[in-house]
Amino acid sequence: MSSPHPTAHVDYLLAVADDALVNAQRLGWWISRAPQLEEDVALANIGLDQLGQARALLAHAGQVEGAGRSEDDLAYLRDERDFRNVHLVEREQTDFGVAMARLLMVAAWQSHLYAALRGSTDATLAAVAAKAVKEVAYHLDHAGRWVVRLGDGTEESHLRMQAALDAEWPHLEELFDGSFLDPALVADGVAVDPATLREPVLSTILAVVEEATLAAPRVRPAVGGGRTGRHTEQMGYLLAEMQHLTRSHPGATW
Amino acid sequence: MVTRTRSRAWTVAAAVPDPEIPVVTIEDLGILRDVTEDDVGRVHVQITPTYSGCPAMEAIRNDLVEQLSDEGYRQVEVEFVLAPAWTTDWMTDEGRAKLEEYGVAPPAARAAGVTPLTLSVRCPQCGSPDTRESSRFGSTACKSLWICNACREPFDHFKAI
Ligand SMILES: [Zn+2]
Numbered sequence: 001m002s003s004p005h006p007t008a009h010v011d012y013l014l015a016v017a018d019d020a021l022v023n024a025q026r027l028g029w030w031i032s033r034a035p036q037l038e039e040d041v042a043l044a045n046i047g048l049d050q051l052g053q054a055r056a057l058l059a060h061a062g063q064v065e066g067a068g069r070s071e072d073d074l075a076y077l078r079d080e081r082d083f084r085n086v087h088l089v090e091r092e093q094t095d096f097g098v099a100m101a102r103l104l105m106v107a108a109w110q111s112h113l114y115a116a117l118r119g120s121t122d123a124t125l126a127a128v129a130a131k132a133v134k135e136v137a138y139h140l141d142h143a144g145r146w147v148v149r150l151g152d153g154t155e156e157s158h159l160r161m162q163a164a165l166d167a168e169w170p171h172l173e174e175l176f177d178g179s180f181l182d183p184a185l186v187a188d189g190v191a192v193d194p195a196t197l198r199e200p201v202l203s204t205i206l207a208v209v210e211e212a213t214l215a216a217p218r219v220r221p222a223v224g225g226g227r228t229g230r231h232t233e234q235m236g237y238l239l240a241e242m243q244h245l246t247r248s249h250p251g252a253t254w
Numbered sequence: 255m256v257t258r259t260r261s262r263a264w265t266v267a268a269a270v271p272d273p274e275i276p277v278v279t280i281e282d283l284g285i286l287r288d289v290t291e292d293d294v295g296r297v298h299v300q301i302t303p304t305y306s307g308c309p310a311m312e313a314i315r316n317d318l319v320e321q322l323s324d325e326g327y328r329q330v331e332v333e334f335v336l337a338p339a340w341t342t343d344w345m346t347d348e349g350r351a352k353l354e355e356y357g358v359a360p361p362a363a364r365a366a367g368v369t370p371l372t373l374s375v376r377c378p379q380c381g382s383p384d385t386r387e388s389s390r391f392g393s394t395a396c397k398s399l400w401i402c403n404a405c406r407e408p409f410d411h412f413k414a415i
Contacts, residue, residue: 038388038391038399041389041392041393042389042390044391045391045394045395046391048305048309048395049306049395050307051307052303052305052306052307052308053306055307056306123337124336127336127337127338128336130337130338130339131303131305131306131339131340132306134339134341134415135305135306135415138390138413141390142390142391145390
Protein backbone atom coordinates (compact mmCIF):
# COMPACT_ATOMS: atom_id res chain seq x y z
CA MET A 1 0.00 0.00 0.00
CA SER A 2 1.42 3.35 -1.00
CA SER A 3 1.09 6.16 1.51
CA PRO A 4 -1.02 9.15 0.46
CA HIS A 5 0.61 12.13 -1.19
CA PRO A 6 1.03 14.87 1.45
CA THR A 7 -1.14 17.36 -0.41
CA ALA A 8 -3.89 14.75 -0.91
CA HIS A 9 -4.85 14.95 2.76
CA VAL A 10 -5.00 18.76 2.62
CA ASP A 11 -7.03 18.66 -0.61
CA TYR A 12 -9.55 16.32 0.97
CA LEU A 13 -9.97 18.54 4.02
CA LEU A 14 -10.38 21.56 1.73
CA ALA A 15 -13.07 19.76 -0.28
CA VAL A 16 -15.16 19.12 2.84
CA ALA A 17 -14.41 22.60 4.27
CA ASP A 18 -15.07 24.54 1.06
CA ASP A 19 -18.50 22.93 0.53
CA ALA A 20 -19.49 24.21 3.98
CA LEU A 21 -17.83 27.62 3.56
CA VAL A 22 -19.34 28.40 0.17
CA ASN A 23 -22.73 27.05 1.23
CA ALA A 24 -22.60 29.41 4.24
CA GLN A 25 -21.82 32.35 1.96
CA ARG A 26 -24.82 31.61 -0.28
CA LEU A 27 -27.11 31.09 2.73
CA GLY A 28 -26.07 34.49 4.08
CA TRP A 29 -27.63 36.14 1.02
CA TRP A 30 -31.06 35.18 2.38
CA ILE A 31 -30.75 37.23 5.55
CA SER A 32 -33.41 39.96 5.15
CA ARG A 33 -34.71 38.33 1.94
CA ALA A 34 -36.42 35.12 3.17
CA PRO A 35 -40.23 34.82 2.96
CA GLN A 36 -40.63 35.41 6.71
CA LEU A 37 -38.57 36.71 9.62
CA GLU A 38 -38.27 33.27 11.25
CA GLU A 39 -36.75 32.02 8.00
CA ASP A 40 -34.15 34.81 7.96
CA VAL A 41 -33.14 33.63 11.42
CA ALA A 42 -33.21 29.95 10.47
CA LEU A 43 -31.03 30.35 7.38
CA ALA A 44 -28.63 32.62 9.26
CA ASN A 45 -28.24 29.95 11.94
CA ILE A 46 -27.76 27.18 9.39
CA GLY A 47 -25.17 29.32 7.63
CA LEU A 48 -23.44 29.92 10.95
CA ASP A 49 -23.25 26.18 11.62
CA GLN A 50 -21.75 25.67 8.16
CA LEU A 51 -19.27 28.49 8.70
CA GLY A 52 -18.23 27.03 12.05
CA GLN A 53 -17.63 23.61 10.49
CA ALA A 54 -15.65 25.23 7.68
CA ARG A 55 -13.50 27.21 10.14
CA ALA A 56 -12.55 24.13 12.14
CA LEU A 57 -11.73 22.18 8.98
CA LEU A 58 -9.74 25.01 7.38
CA ALA A 59 -7.73 25.55 10.55
CA HIS A 60 -6.95 21.84 10.57
CA ALA A 61 -6.08 21.82 6.85
CA GLY A 62 -3.64 24.65 7.53
CA GLN A 63 -1.96 22.63 10.28
CA VAL A 64 -1.72 19.46 8.18
CA GLU A 65 -0.25 21.50 5.33
CA GLY A 66 2.36 22.91 7.70
CA ALA A 67 3.03 26.05 5.68
CA GLY A 68 1.73 28.43 8.35
CA ARG A 69 -1.55 29.27 6.64
CA SER A 70 -4.41 30.10 9.03
CA GLU A 71 -8.14 29.50 8.51
CA ASP A 72 -8.44 33.14 7.41
CA ASP A 73 -5.58 32.81 4.90
CA LEU A 74 -7.29 29.78 3.40
CA ALA A 75 -10.75 31.37 3.27
CA TYR A 76 -9.79 34.82 2.07
CA LEU A 77 -6.50 34.57 0.23
CA ARG A 78 -6.92 31.56 -2.02
CA ASP A 79 -7.81 32.10 -5.67
CA GLU A 80 -10.72 30.47 -7.44
CA ARG A 81 -8.68 27.60 -8.87
CA ASP A 82 -7.60 26.58 -5.36
CA PHE A 83 -11.15 26.14 -4.03
CA ARG A 84 -12.33 22.51 -3.90
CA ASN A 85 -16.11 22.86 -3.43
CA VAL A 86 -18.70 21.29 -5.74
CA HIS A 87 -20.76 23.34 -8.18
CA LEU A 88 -23.94 22.51 -6.25
CA VAL A 89 -23.12 25.01 -3.49
CA GLU A 90 -21.50 27.82 -5.48
CA ARG A 91 -24.25 28.83 -7.91
CA GLU A 92 -26.62 31.69 -7.14
CA GLN A 93 -29.81 30.77 -5.30
CA THR A 94 -32.23 33.65 -5.47
CA ASP A 95 -35.33 31.42 -5.64
CA PHE A 96 -36.50 30.10 -2.27
CA GLY A 97 -37.51 26.74 -3.76
CA VAL A 98 -34.03 26.33 -5.21
CA ALA A 99 -32.51 27.23 -1.85
CA MET A 100 -34.59 24.53 -0.10
CA ALA A 101 -33.95 21.90 -2.80
CA ARG A 102 -30.23 22.58 -2.50
CA LEU A 103 -30.23 22.60 1.28
CA LEU A 104 -32.01 19.24 1.22
CA MET A 105 -29.28 17.81 -1.02
CA VAL A 106 -26.36 19.35 0.84
CA ALA A 107 -27.72 18.40 4.26
CA ALA A 108 -28.48 14.82 3.15
CA TRP A 109 -24.94 14.55 1.77
CA GLN A 110 -23.31 16.04 4.86
CA SER A 111 -25.43 13.88 7.20
CA HIS A 112 -24.07 10.68 5.70
CA LEU A 113 -20.58 12.06 5.10
CA TYR A 114 -20.09 13.37 8.64
CA ALA A 115 -21.62 10.22 10.11
CA ALA A 116 -19.01 8.16 8.26
CA LEU A 117 -16.17 10.58 9.06
CA ARG A 118 -16.76 10.17 12.80
CA GLY A 119 -14.68 7.04 12.30
CA SER A 120 -11.87 8.79 10.40
CA THR A 121 -8.31 7.96 11.46
CA ASP A 122 -7.70 11.71 11.33
CA ALA A 123 -8.73 12.43 14.93
CA THR A 124 -9.44 16.14 14.38
CA LEU A 125 -11.57 15.43 11.32
CA ALA A 126 -13.45 12.79 13.32
CA ALA A 127 -14.09 15.29 16.14
CA VAL A 128 -15.38 17.99 13.79
CA ALA A 129 -17.63 15.42 12.09
CA ALA A 130 -19.02 14.14 15.40
CA LYS A 131 -20.14 17.66 16.27
CA ALA A 132 -21.34 18.61 12.80
CA VAL A 133 -23.46 15.49 12.25
CA LYS A 134 -25.87 16.60 14.97
CA GLU A 135 -26.10 20.12 13.52
CA VAL A 136 -26.83 19.02 9.96
CA ALA A 137 -29.62 16.74 11.25
CA TYR A 138 -31.48 19.98 12.01
CA HIS A 139 -30.64 21.40 8.56
CA LEU A 140 -31.95 18.28 6.87
CA ASP A 141 -35.13 18.38 8.91
CA HIS A 142 -35.65 22.06 8.14
CA ALA A 143 -35.14 21.73 4.38
CA GLY A 144 -37.24 18.57 4.27
CA ARG A 145 -40.19 20.30 5.93
CA TRP A 146 -40.11 23.15 3.40
CA VAL A 147 -39.79 20.82 0.41
CA VAL A 148 -42.82 18.83 1.63
CA ARG A 149 -44.81 21.95 2.48
CA LEU A 150 -44.19 23.52 -0.93
CA GLY A 151 -44.30 20.30 -2.96
CA ASP A 152 -47.49 19.11 -1.31
CA GLY A 153 -48.93 22.63 -1.19
CA THR A 154 -50.83 24.59 -3.82
CA GLU A 155 -50.70 23.89 -7.52
CA GLU A 156 -48.39 26.86 -7.97
CA SER A 157 -46.02 25.93 -5.13
CA HIS A 158 -45.90 22.33 -6.38
CA LEU A 159 -44.87 23.46 -9.87
CA ARG A 160 -42.20 25.80 -8.53
CA MET A 161 -40.80 23.25 -6.08
CA GLN A 162 -40.58 20.69 -8.89
CA ALA A 163 -38.81 23.24 -11.11
CA ALA A 164 -36.36 23.96 -8.29
CA LEU A 165 -35.62 20.28 -7.82
CA ASP A 166 -35.10 19.89 -11.59
CA ALA A 167 -32.64 22.80 -11.55
CA GLU A 168 -30.50 21.43 -8.72
CA TRP A 169 -30.62 17.71 -9.51
CA PRO A 170 -27.97 17.68 -12.31
CA HIS A 171 -25.40 18.87 -9.75
CA LEU A 172 -26.01 16.05 -7.30
CA GLU A 173 -23.74 13.47 -8.97
CA GLU A 174 -20.61 15.60 -8.54
CA LEU A 175 -20.79 14.88 -4.80
CA PHE A 176 -20.32 11.15 -5.39
CA ASP A 177 -17.37 11.49 -7.78
CA GLY A 178 -14.24 10.43 -5.93
CA SER A 179 -11.85 10.69 -8.88
CA PHE A 180 -10.07 13.65 -7.23
CA LEU A 181 -9.30 11.56 -4.19
CA ASP A 182 -6.02 9.72 -3.55
CA PRO A 183 -7.12 6.07 -2.97
CA ALA A 184 -4.44 5.76 -0.29
CA LEU A 185 -6.40 8.26 1.84
CA VAL A 186 -9.42 5.98 1.78
CA ALA A 187 -7.27 2.91 2.44
CA ASP A 188 -5.70 4.69 5.43
CA GLY A 189 -9.16 5.42 6.85
CA VAL A 190 -8.71 9.21 6.66
CA ALA A 191 -11.28 9.80 3.92
CA VAL A 192 -14.55 8.21 2.87
CA ASP A 193 -15.00 7.11 -0.75
CA PRO A 194 -17.85 9.41 -1.89
CA ALA A 195 -19.24 6.72 -4.21
CA THR A 196 -20.15 4.58 -1.20
CA LEU A 197 -22.42 7.37 0.08
CA ARG A 198 -24.44 7.61 -3.14
CA GLU A 199 -27.12 5.07 -2.24
CA PRO A 200 -27.82 6.26 1.33
CA VAL A 201 -27.81 9.95 0.32
CA LEU A 202 -30.18 9.36 -2.60
CA SER A 203 -32.49 7.31 -0.43
CA THR A 204 -32.65 10.10 2.19
CA ILE A 205 -33.45 12.69 -0.51
CA LEU A 206 -35.95 10.49 -2.36
CA ALA A 207 -37.94 9.81 0.82
CA VAL A 208 -38.55 13.57 1.12
CA VAL A 209 -39.24 13.96 -2.61
CA GLU A 210 -41.87 11.23 -2.43
CA GLU A 211 -43.55 12.67 0.67
CA ALA A 212 -43.63 16.04 -1.11
CA THR A 213 -45.56 14.41 -4.02
CA LEU A 214 -42.72 15.49 -6.34
CA ALA A 215 -41.01 13.45 -9.04
CA ALA A 216 -37.33 12.55 -8.99
CA PRO A 217 -35.96 14.41 -12.02
CA ARG A 218 -34.68 12.26 -14.90
CA VAL A 219 -31.84 14.49 -16.02
CA ARG A 220 -28.27 13.99 -17.16
CA PRO A 221 -25.61 14.97 -14.60
CA ALA A 222 -23.97 18.33 -15.22
CA VAL A 223 -20.25 18.57 -15.90
CA GLY A 224 -18.49 19.03 -12.56
CA GLY A 225 -14.87 19.84 -11.82
CA GLY A 226 -15.13 21.81 -8.59
CA ARG A 227 -13.01 19.32 -6.66
CA THR A 228 -10.08 20.06 -8.98
CA GLY A 229 -10.64 23.82 -9.02
CA ARG A 230 -12.71 24.19 -12.18
CA HIS A 231 -15.68 26.33 -11.21
CA THR A 232 -18.72 28.00 -12.75
CA GLU A 233 -18.69 31.66 -13.73
CA GLN A 234 -20.66 32.56 -10.60
CA MET A 235 -17.88 31.38 -8.29
CA GLY A 236 -15.76 34.41 -9.21
CA TYR A 237 -18.48 36.82 -8.16
CA LEU A 238 -19.03 34.93 -4.92
CA LEU A 239 -15.33 35.09 -4.03
CA ALA A 240 -15.11 38.77 -4.99
CA GLU A 241 -17.81 39.54 -2.43
CA MET A 242 -16.53 37.14 0.24
CA GLN A 243 -12.87 38.16 -0.02
CA HIS A 244 -13.18 41.83 -0.89
CA LEU A 245 -12.74 43.28 2.61
CA THR A 246 -9.72 41.19 3.55
CA ARG A 247 -7.97 41.77 0.25
CA SER A 248 -8.65 45.52 0.20
CA HIS A 249 -7.58 46.03 3.80
CA PRO A 250 -4.88 43.44 4.56
CA GLY A 251 -4.54 42.71 8.27
CA ALA A 252 -7.62 44.71 9.25
CA THR A 253 -9.33 43.62 12.48
CA TRP A 254 -12.55 44.67 14.22
CA MET B 255 -13.08 11.52 31.69
CA VAL B 256 -11.49 14.56 33.22
CA THR B 257 -11.14 14.60 36.99
CA ARG B 258 -12.25 17.99 38.17
CA THR B 259 -10.29 19.11 41.14
CA ARG B 260 -11.92 22.19 42.57
CA SER B 261 -8.91 24.41 42.48
CA ARG B 262 -9.26 28.14 43.06
CA ALA B 263 -8.72 28.71 39.34
CA TRP B 264 -11.57 26.30 38.54
CA THR B 265 -13.90 28.23 40.86
CA VAL B 266 -13.03 31.51 39.15
CA ALA B 267 -13.43 30.05 35.66
CA ALA B 268 -16.65 28.26 36.57
CA ALA B 269 -18.31 31.55 37.56
CA VAL B 270 -17.94 33.07 34.08
CA PRO B 271 -21.48 33.61 32.69
CA ASP B 272 -22.58 32.57 29.23
CA PRO B 273 -22.61 35.78 27.15
CA GLU B 274 -25.89 34.89 25.43
CA ILE B 275 -27.79 33.52 28.44
CA PRO B 276 -26.07 35.23 31.38
CA VAL B 277 -28.16 33.51 34.09
CA VAL B 278 -26.16 30.34 33.52
CA THR B 279 -22.41 29.91 33.91
CA ILE B 280 -20.14 28.05 31.53
CA GLU B 281 -19.94 25.35 34.19
CA ASP B 282 -23.75 25.02 34.27
CA LEU B 283 -23.76 24.54 30.50
CA GLY B 284 -20.96 21.96 30.56
CA ILE B 285 -18.77 24.11 28.31
CA LEU B 286 -15.95 24.23 30.88
CA ARG B 287 -13.99 21.00 30.48
CA ASP B 288 -10.78 21.38 32.46
CA VAL B 289 -8.76 23.89 34.46
CA THR B 290 -5.18 23.24 35.55
CA GLU B 291 -2.86 25.58 37.40
CA ASP B 292 0.78 25.31 38.34
CA ASP B 293 2.86 26.70 41.24
CA VAL B 294 3.83 29.91 39.44
CA GLY B 295 0.30 31.05 38.64
CA ARG B 296 -0.06 29.75 35.09
CA VAL B 297 -3.54 28.52 34.21
CA HIS B 298 -4.67 26.35 31.33
CA VAL B 299 -8.41 26.25 30.61
CA GLN B 300 -10.19 23.93 28.21
CA ILE B 301 -13.63 24.85 26.85
CA THR B 302 -15.72 23.19 24.17
CA PRO B 303 -18.13 24.93 21.78
CA THR B 304 -21.86 24.17 21.97
CA TYR B 305 -22.28 24.57 18.20
CA SER B 306 -19.48 24.67 15.59
CA GLY B 307 -20.36 28.25 14.69
CA CYS B 308 -21.09 29.49 18.20
CA PRO B 309 -20.07 33.17 18.16
CA ALA B 310 -19.94 33.28 21.97
CA MET B 311 -16.72 31.29 22.18
CA GLU B 312 -14.44 34.30 21.59
CA ALA B 313 -16.33 36.32 24.20
CA ILE B 314 -16.01 33.45 26.70
CA ARG B 315 -12.28 33.21 26.03
CA ASN B 316 -11.85 36.95 26.68
CA ASP B 317 -13.96 36.77 29.85
CA LEU B 318 -11.91 33.84 31.17
CA VAL B 319 -8.64 35.68 30.59
CA GLU B 320 -10.00 38.82 32.24
CA GLN B 321 -11.53 37.10 35.29
CA LEU B 322 -8.49 34.92 35.94
CA SER B 323 -6.09 37.84 35.45
CA ASP B 324 -8.10 39.89 37.95
CA GLU B 325 -7.60 37.06 40.44
CA GLY B 326 -3.85 37.33 40.04
CA TYR B 327 -3.12 34.59 37.51
CA ARG B 328 -0.37 35.97 35.37
CA GLN B 329 -0.55 33.65 32.40
CA VAL B 330 -3.89 32.33 31.19
CA GLU B 331 -4.21 30.00 28.25
CA VAL B 332 -7.63 29.09 26.86
CA GLU B 333 -7.85 26.08 24.57
CA PHE B 334 -10.88 25.08 22.45
CA VAL B 335 -11.32 21.31 22.46
CA LEU B 336 -13.57 19.58 19.93
CA ALA B 337 -13.56 15.99 21.16
CA PRO B 338 -15.62 14.66 22.74
CA ALA B 339 -18.35 16.79 21.16
CA TRP B 340 -20.48 18.82 23.55
CA THR B 341 -23.97 17.57 24.22
CA THR B 342 -26.85 19.10 26.18
CA ASP B 343 -26.52 16.05 28.46
CA TRP B 344 -23.55 17.84 30.04
CA MET B 345 -25.78 20.64 31.28
CA THR B 346 -26.10 20.40 35.05
CA ASP B 347 -29.45 20.05 36.85
CA GLU B 348 -28.78 23.45 38.41
CA GLY B 349 -28.22 24.88 34.92
CA ARG B 350 -31.50 23.42 33.70
CA ALA B 351 -33.37 24.88 36.66
CA LYS B 352 -31.82 28.33 36.10
CA LEU B 353 -32.76 28.26 32.42
CA GLU B 354 -36.36 27.38 33.20
CA GLU B 355 -36.63 30.11 35.81
CA TYR B 356 -35.21 32.58 33.27
CA GLY B 357 -37.93 31.61 30.76
CA VAL B 358 -35.97 29.26 28.51
CA ALA B 359 -37.32 25.70 28.37
CA PRO B 360 -34.33 23.43 29.09
CA PRO B 361 -33.39 20.55 26.80
CA ALA B 362 -34.90 17.18 27.60
CA ALA B 363 -32.50 14.73 29.17
CA ARG B 364 -32.31 12.18 26.42
CA ALA B 365 -31.81 8.48 26.06
CA ALA B 366 -28.55 7.58 24.31
CA GLY B 367 -28.58 7.63 20.55
CA VAL B 368 -31.60 9.43 19.20
CA THR B 369 -32.03 13.19 19.09
CA PRO B 370 -35.64 13.80 20.18
CA LEU B 371 -36.76 16.37 17.63
CA THR B 372 -40.44 16.01 18.42
CA LEU B 373 -40.79 15.57 22.19
CA SER B 374 -43.27 17.91 23.82
CA VAL B 375 -41.76 20.89 25.61
CA ARG B 376 -43.15 22.32 28.85
CA CYS B 377 -43.92 26.06 28.89
CA PRO B 378 -41.44 27.78 31.27
CA GLN B 379 -44.06 30.44 32.08
CA CYS B 380 -47.14 28.44 33.10
CA GLY B 381 -45.84 24.87 33.06
CA SER B 382 -48.32 23.62 30.47
CA PRO B 383 -47.17 20.79 28.17
CA ASP B 384 -49.60 22.09 25.51
CA THR B 385 -47.05 23.93 23.36
CA ARG B 386 -46.08 24.06 19.71
CA GLU B 387 -42.89 24.82 17.84
CA SER B 388 -43.02 28.04 15.88
CA SER B 389 -39.53 27.89 14.40
CA ARG B 390 -36.79 25.26 14.63
CA PHE B 391 -34.22 28.06 14.77
CA GLY B 392 -34.43 30.81 17.39
CA SER B 393 -32.51 33.87 18.53
CA THR B 394 -29.27 31.89 18.77
CA ALA B 395 -28.02 28.66 17.20
CA CYS B 396 -28.75 26.68 20.35
CA LYS B 397 -32.40 27.70 20.73
CA SER B 398 -35.70 27.12 18.93
CA LEU B 399 -38.82 29.28 19.16
CA TRP B 400 -42.01 27.94 20.77
CA ILE B 401 -45.52 29.16 21.59
CA CYS B 402 -47.61 28.03 24.55
CA ASN B 403 -51.20 27.15 23.62
CA ALA B 404 -52.32 27.55 27.25
CA CYS B 405 -50.96 30.99 28.20
CA ARG B 406 -50.33 32.14 24.59
CA GLU B 407 -46.82 33.36 25.40
CA PRO B 408 -43.86 32.69 23.10
CA PHE B 409 -40.71 31.23 24.63
CA ASP B 410 -37.23 29.94 23.74
CA HIS B 411 -36.33 26.28 24.02
CA PHE B 412 -32.73 25.12 24.39
CA LYS B 413 -32.46 22.41 21.72
CA ALA B 414 -31.24 18.96 22.65
CA ILE B 415 -28.11 18.10 20.70
ZN1 LIG C 1 -47.63 28.80 29.06
